[in-house]
Amino acid sequence: MITSPSSLRRSERSRRAILEAALELCTEKGYGRVTVEAIAARAGVSKKTIYRWWPSKSAVILEAFTDALVGTTPFVDTGDIAADLRANVMGAVKLLSTPPYGPAYAGILSEVHHDDALAETVRTKLIDPRFEEAVDRLRRAQEQGQIPPDADLPLAVEMLYGPVYYRHVLRKPVQDEETIAALVAHVLRALGAPPEP
Missing domain, CATH: 1.10.10.60 (Homeodomain-like)
Incomplete structure (x- = not known):
């Protein structure tokens, strides 16, 4: 047809x-x-x-959350990796702290512990693609000489975004712009990136 x-x-x-x-x-x-x-x-x-x-309400809500996250937190390349990371992390923090997105994602995360199919969908449709986009953005910065060639980029992504999800899952106060700037600076320093001018 x-x-x-x-x-x-x-x-x-x-x-x-x-x-x-x-x-x-x-x-x-x-x-x-x-x-x-x-x-x-x-x-x-x-x-x-x-x-x-x-297949389920969780899958519907996951798609709605994923659409919003992808739409509001693109991995742009302005040539300034620190500024781009600050903007991206801040976008994720704002989305996770705004109803309905934060509560919706918290609900999905609570389901993945006893729903293997949903856990796999979260990984393949949301986590893995976003992780790869973040690594790709860091790799471009590496190619531009902003990050040393031997830096562990996948570990850097976990260092950057782990605190965001840790605070979200435990319902701790969200990070402000100053805290996010400090986080980005710390991670880039740990990678051996030169300090910002």
């Missing part, structure tokens, strides 16, 4: 409505009380439509 352009538009419209409904319900009810039935009712679609595209 050939899909017409109008049906493709309807599918995308339905997908966006479902993702928005899931996030709205997370804000209103909390992650644990959101159901596929409620998402379907809010989005104006059938449960069958949701299950055709996602």
